[in-house]
Amino acid sequence: MTAAQRKRTRLLIFILLLAALLFATGALFAQMTARSGEQLDASDVTDDMVFLAAGELSVSAKSSDDIFAAGGELSINGAQADHMIAAGGDITVTKAAFHDFVVAGGDVDLIDAVIADDLVAAAGDLNVRADFRVNGSAVLSGGDLTIDAPIGGELRAAGASVRLNSEIGQDAHIVGEEVFIGPDARIGGDLRHRSGNIHIDPAAVVSGEIIELERPARPDLEAWGMKAAAALALFALAFLVGVALLVMVIALALPALMNSASDVIREKPFSMIGTGFLISIAAPVVILFLLATIFGIPLALLIVVIYAAAWPLAIAAFAYFTGMQARRAMTKNVSPPSAPARVLWSALAIIVLALISLIPILGGLVWLIASVTGLGAVMTKGGKALALKA
Template identity: 30%
Template sequence: MRILRCCGFALLGAFLMAAPASADARFVFGGDTYVSGTSAKLSEPSPRDALAAGYSVDITGKVEKDAHAAGFDVDVDAPVGEDLYAAGFAVKVSQPVGGDLTASGFDVDVRQGATIGGNARIGGGTITIDAPISGSLLARGRSLTVNAPIAGDARLAAAKLTFGPDAKIGGELTYSAPEPIEIAPGVIAPDKVHFEKLEPFGEMGFFRQNVRMPHLWPSFLAVFFSFLVTLAFLFVAAAILLAVAPLTVESLRERTIRRPFLSMGLGVLGLGMLIGLIPISAMSVIGIPLIPVILLAITVFWVAGYLLGIYALSWRVADALGELPTTMSARLAVLFIGLVIAAALNFIPFFGWLINLLILFMGLGGLVAWILDALSRRTPAAEVPPQQPADVPRGNTKT
């Protein structure tokens, strides 16, 4: 539940990033402090909770209660009175946390000078813990270094696990690694150590592990079935759009791929403006009932933009390989192949979802350009007063 709560506030932070679309924003609502923008800096004290989101998040003002931070680079350099939830590519915690710490990132660094008053739950690529933890530690990463005392139990999993000279575990230690490692008696008594072999998760590693562990088949099949259902839903939705409005879809495709980088920029701007309506609507009583409508519009806009981006890029690549027929079956075939490839890209760490995100923004930009063009065509031209006809002599009047 704690991890789900962290993810929920990270999503809320993502919403706040877009209000307004291009400038940094800071406001206090209900006693909580909200900060968003490209560079989200919170230097003033927060009397209650603090929520910060942006490309770069820097918290230097004390937070009396919970702090929630999401961004590419997250730096918490101020005391947090209660719990801290942080997610980003690089996460650094340098000051005391009164309650629990939940952090996720490619690089998570809990530095000296920080103290964790409760439990710590950390997931990432490279994890370094140099601060004492008063509760338990649950951590999993590719490389994990513990160099601080842990008062409670520790459950660790890493391909490379290292204990520094200041490491000491007061409770039980359960660790998972490719092979058992030597742990100094000063870290923990040998009778309190429990080893579990960490299975490799390389290419097809997950499938091989599930084959050896039949009791996990239902969960694996459920994930695979969900993948197929999502793929089928996207394909059916796109097929309906192609059948109902083929000319409009082709116009959108050409507009999107003609200037892809401009389309990406317009997509970021359009999605940001739409998401930014959520906190704006929440600030007024009249706007609160509109929030479900805005969320529905965001979902439709998201799905349509993603499908358009995949279709435009797939057709461009396929057309470069050879001339294609413009039949409905050819379009559906190209779209299906593009959807499968885009879905497979998600299994590539980091770069997979980044490529899909760029495809999404490109498609959204095509929709934004089309909407702006449609609005400009509907804007009535300025009325020009009719010219009075010149007096024509009766003798020269032609019938």
């Protein structure tokens, strides 16, 4: 077999596997609604599962199934669903109704909604206002955390600053550097807390006991923690070196794919985020769906192979895009990069991304965005790029 024939064979295999993934995803999406874009206003009424992603996203959709939403600026106004899962930068929720609600973001403002069962929320700044009602339990985490909403079940809250001024049906477990229990607080069970500074207003009512949770002194545990941290640091360094080498090899070996993916990220960043987000959710669901049937197992295994191979390519594509943008900005050179330039700038980009990942919360968010954006670009442009290479 000649080199050209081998290339065409690899391309054919890639196209067939990608087609299998898209076919299976499409079959599953017959029971789903999926939309993405830079700006999106979703107001559907459906019985299907809904996937939404956009830079600016407004959700007023109503579904008897689940809604998944992700956006830089996310407004949920009047939405209804069985389960609502939301992630974004700035998130506001008004006039909504869900059975369960899971939300994570930079600044989350929960203004007005009824949660029939449980709430799980994490944010840099998290406000759960008085008109927001949780009939079940709540698990809340944030930098600055304000809880004015009534919670029917148990409350577990942790943050740098935690302010509670509402009715809690059962026990309240609170951990924070500063904890304030306001005059309208009514705790139906015990108040268990760990805090360097706690203030309980005299008008607050705690039906059970107030229990301070001490942090026990464990020198042996601290010594173990130091060793574990050193081992983790060495592992992280080895992992960084491995990822950097992998990215450089991919940038050198697959220039057509990297250039094509970089171009589409630059031209349609939010579309690639949305596409990658949908694929990252849909592929595992499709795999489980196919594994449930005997005839679908071989196809499921093929999709697993594609999915596993796509993630390293996704990271490499985003690093390559970042490196090329930095090259263009710093050298004013818009000509196609040489092989050494592709390797050098990609390596520098992955090192910068690794340093950013050391920043709590922001680092994880940057890696998530890098992964799903690169995944969207690779899956969108992979077949065409390999055809050009062949």
